[in-house]
Amino acid sequence: MTGQVRTVDGRVAGRRGQATRQKLLDCLSEMLSSSPYRDVKVIDVARKAGTSPATFYQYFPDVEGAVLEIADQMAAEGAALAGLLEGRSWVGKAGWQTAQELVDGFLEFWRKHDAILRVVDLGAAEGDKRFYKLRMKILNSVNSSLADAVAELQSRGKVDKDVNPAAIAGSLVTMLAAVASHQKGFSAWGVKPPELRPNLALLVHLGVTGKKPSR
Amino acid sequence: MTGQVRTVDGRVAGRRGQATRQKLLDCLSEMLSSSPYRDVKVIDVARKAGTSPATFYQYFPDVEGAVLEIADQMAAEGAALAGLLEGRSWVGKAGWQTAQELVDGFLEFWRKHDAILRVVDLGAAEGDKRFYKLRMKILNSVNSSLADAVAELQSRGKVDKDVNPAAIAGSLVTMLAAVASHQKGFSAWGVKPPELRPNLALLVHLGVTGKKPSR
DNA sequence: ACTTGTCCTGTCATGCCGTCAGCTTACCGA
DNA sequence: TCGGTAAGCTGACGGCATGACAGGACAAGT
Structure with a gap:
């Protein structure tokens, strides 16, 4: 194979x-x-x-070709990110826990691979299909899990009908990715990493459930 | 001068x-x-x-130097983004309006300058202080307005005490920027631009006020 | 026409790119 | 043990981008 x-x-x-x-x-x-x-x-x-x-x-x-290779190895490892959401609940205290662990896992993964992910991001933004597919492959696991969670809450009437689960999930995942690559920028805004994490988790929780978390 | x-x-x-x-x-x-x-x-x-x-x-x-020059011209134009939030309300229907117009203005600006902004983003992520400061200059106007809005709601007890306004504002602004540069990626997730906008506005509103918008 | 200072380019040394032919090394079957 | 074969590596080369310089073209004022 x-x-x-x-x-x-x-x-x-x-x-x-x-x-x-x-x-x-x-x-x-x-x-x-x-x-x-x-x-x-x-x-x-x-x-x-x-x-x-x-x-x-x-x-x-060429260099690009080699970068794609590295990114591909990393993408395989990135599939593990899906595990952060596997069978998790978004209700009550468990929901807050889920959000926090998602943020932690995501930031950790991004920090570990920041250099290569920067390049993948650039390639994708420039419209290169190969990079773009690779970026999908990495984000998709988390993205579709998140979208499923939103859709499920929606079907139970806990989230408004006119919310688009894929749009919300995609935006949140994109946010996590971008914040992770610009963590240094936040220090300049006077926000230290430890303060950043709970606030990101809050945004994720709000986005998925539409409600403040109960801690 | x-x-x-x-x-x-x-x-x-x-x-x-x-x-x-x-x-x-x-x-x-x-x-x-x-x-x-x-x-x-x-x-x-x-x-x-x-x-x-x-x-x-x-x-x-070198090429980098010229790019910085272009970006600088753009940053001046970007100051206008602050106008999207000048004296706006985040309460009730007006709040929903504010969120929508912020998203629209932001996406529009990013679409107009996407090529140069990609490069600025890369430079900033790579830790180059010049790009990094430039990115700040562009985002700062919006960011500080947003942070002020959150802080103000917080002082009136409408937002939890343990929320960090700068962290929330920074994350939201970063999200808007990143989503704007990866709009094409969303089509692949089956989300068309017109569907994206209201969902982004929803996330912004949720982030700033902690509540669903009343439309 | 002459001077002055701005503006542009021909040219050159340097260094990286991307390719090829050819040499060395490892493996394998007889 | 001994070729034979394929894998593995590199020196060398034409081509092109870089970045520096000196000198020529040009516009404006006198």
Whole structure:
């Protein structure tokens, strides 16, 4: 099922090749964290990995291609985010708990992968379908769970009829993602991370249920 | 007060020079809309402007420098966003109106400047202070108005004591900005722009007042 | 026409990109 | 043990963008 790893010119990669490939990915990942996306050069990645630029091009068509690969690995890990909402309740104190844990998990995931997620976000915003699909893949698990929760509350008459669950869920997820990547910006507004979290959870809870949480 | 426009080597720019400079900025702006940030080259911008790369470097240290210039012009225009909240009420039907108009104005502004705002967002997320300050400058007007509104409702006991106005306002503004730049993503979730707007307004209203709007 | 200061570009050294041919290394079957 | 074969890597090269400079074109005032 997992298609074999192949080089650009079609050969299948063996043990050593895969190791080199992974090392290049790791080094690229590191470079993305330490320097602006625009300034990341193939030659620097290759140097850092102790190999030559030509080797890089053996495994990836270009920097973008390698970034997609990293993002893909991360997306797989991101599926775990759905677990934050699996079988959770949005009613009463449990609802407040759910909101808080969702926010925590989300911020944590984003902080861990911030460099690569920045690039994915940019690519998606620029209209590149590959990045855009990848972004979906990561957010979709959380998004659809949230949308389901809203729709369910709606069907029980606890949320107004004219609310669009997908729109609400999408907006909340987008908010979490954006706030996570601009956490530093909040310090400048005088908001420290520990203060941010409960307020975000409040917004999520309000958005999903339409009500203030009971703590 | 408006410091004279200067070339990189310190000369003051005359009328013709300023025109060339502005033309370069316009062409860069256009390129940013049509191709990925990473692929925008000085030589292309110069060609499009009917001039040479050397001319570009006479007015700007690099692409980034020119982008900052464009963003600065836009930030000035962005101050108008504050007007969307000037003297507005968040109570009753007027509150719902306020939320809707804020969302509309915000989405409109973002759509108009999406290309440059993408780059500013990236720069800010990467930790570049210049971009980061610029982003603040644009968002601050709206953000502080919103925070004031929350604080005022809070002082009248209409909002819980333990809410942090700045955190709520910042999160909402960040949400609006992010949703605006990923509007296309919502279509893929089956949410069309016209459906998006009222739901965003709902979230803003909920966030600011803690209550559902009365329509 | 001459001077002055602004404005633009030809040119050049430097460095990265992306490709290829060819060398080295590892594995495998006889 | 010994080729044979495919994987793995790199030096080298043409092409292009970068960024700096010096010098020429141009407009305005005298």
